[in-house]
Amino acid sequence: MKQLPILILTILTLGALSVMAKSRPQTTSQEDVRKADYIYLEALRAKSQGRNDVAYSLLQRARELNADDKDIGVELSLYLLRLSQNDSTLLDDAMVMLRDYNEANPSDLYNGSRYALLNEQLLNRDEAVRTWGRLHTYYPDHLEITYRYANALGMGGSEEDRDRAIAVYDSVEIAEGKSIPLTTKKIQLYFTRQDTTSILAEADRLRESSPKNVEFQVFSGDIYSMFGRTDEAKAFYDAACEIDPSSGLAYYSRAQFYNSLGDSAAFNREVFQALQQKSLDVETKLAILRSYIQEMYNDSTQLPRVGQLFDVLIDQHPHEHDIHALYARYLIVTKDYAKAAEQTERSLDLDPADQEGWEMLTSLYLQEEQLEKAKAAIKRSFRYYPEDGRQYLVLGSIYDQMGEREKAPQEYARALELIDSTDIKTISRIYGAMG
Incomplete structure (x- = not known):
């Protein structure tokens, strides 16, 4: 006889055990029910006191007395899950208890979510989809549950399931409005079908929902560029820059577009424009600059332009430690040790708790054979790091x-x-x- 895959057997076993539990006649005496209730409360008290070994033993005893009590079962399942790393029997028992509890309490958000997540981890996709879907019906406005349900539908499964996932995302858009994260999730599903037409249409719908949104224009440019539609992509990047001439994101995205085309002159121009925008935060500017330095490092004719970019940034943000520190490291690479020491001094004035900066400053002064300055730098560093x-x-x-x-x-x-x-x-x- 052909053997069924292990995952299918596990799902069928869980289903059969649940049905058996439901159909079992009520044989528990009232006395055992009362005892089980008392022991269960004692177990909860022990758990609250951190005596987990006692709580586990009490829950086992309560379960023996009243196997029909779903609250006892779900509490015991927590301990079984912890103990089940190398024991599939304990894991199966825990999952049965969780399933039984959730069948009896389908609106329990916490335990339902936990059960669904465990099924995802165990690759029980159908049970995860079923559980997330049920929770979604109880909590249609709970976005995290909605996303979980749609993600579960979209992972594997049939084309119909992916259509259902897209429909769920569409319902969120109706309630919350269009956004790049939502559009991205739908595009990812279209990617699995290699449906370029739907991908581009989704980007179009996002952009058309708010034509003055710079991020939506840039997103469309990125999507169209991905498919080699360079003329349309450039038009979207240009539109972003026209909508907000102060947007660093727009200029930098257009710079990356030109870089992908091998147009170094346009790339340089756009990077300069991006870094000059005051709207762009310092972290993003530093990321742009690091990327630019890597691009230009092997072209010695471009090195003066890098220095100019640092001058622009320092003029804009004179009190940013990270800019001076990055400039110092760049100057070390270009072997301008004297200027690197000057920038390191400035960075340490702004943040003297930079241990690596103190060691670098010492090394730079030694490189320049300025022993007195190196000695003074070390003694200053001991104020902050006396055990270096x-x-x-x-x-x-x-x-x-x-x-x-x-x-x-x-x-x-x-x-x-x-x-x-x-x-x-x-x-x-x-x-x-x-x-």
Whole structure:
């Protein structure tokens, strides 16, 4: 006889056990019901006190006395799930108890969600869809449940299920309005069908719902560009820049579009325009700049333009630590150590709790052979990081180089106290310096 797959057998087993539980005659005596209720309450009290081993034992006993009590079952299932990592029998028992409870209490949002999520993890897709769908009928305005239901429908299954998922997302749009996250979810479902027409139509509907929305125009540009529709994509990026000439997002998106086409001149122009927009937050500007530096690094003729971009950003945001710190690192790559030290000093003035910055400043002054400045930087760093063993090692070596060798041994000894005993390389350096 052909064997059924394990997942199908599990689902059928759960269904059969649930039916058996429903059809079982009521044989529990009233005395056992009362005992079970009392023990169940004692179990909850033990649980509230953190005595989980006692609570588990009490719940097992209550279950033995009254297997028909769904509240006892669902509480016991929590413990069985924790113990079931390598025991499929315990897992099956827990899932049966959860299913029985949810069949008796279909509107319980918490336990219903937990049961549905567990079925998703166990790849019991049909049961997850059934449970999310039922919760959705009870809580049609609960967006998280709606999304879970639609996601479950869209994961695998039939074309009809994917159509149902799209219909669910459509219902959310009617209630909440169109948005990029919702449109993206529908587009992902169309991708599984390789339905380019529907994907582009979805982007069009989003854009047409609010023609003055810059993000919707950019989103359309990204989608059309993905399918090689470059003329339409450029029109959408241009429209975004025209709608809001101060939008950094619009300029940067158009810059990436030009970059994908290999138009370096247009890419440079758009990056400059993006970074000059005050509406763009600092984190985004730094992300743009890092990306730009990577693009331009191998072209030495472009390096002065990078410096100009940093000048623009510093002029706009003179008190941003991260801009000065990134500029310093860029200057180190270009081997302009003196200017890198200057930028690091500025970054530390803004945020002196930057341990790596202090070590870098020390190293830069040593690179420039400015021993007094390096020594002063280390001593300043000790105000914030008095247990930085590496800095004590460097300070000792500075005293050696300056001819103040009587001061070096105590710095090496201090470094030896502070360095992690597993850092063999640094410990070897300390002993070498002491020798």
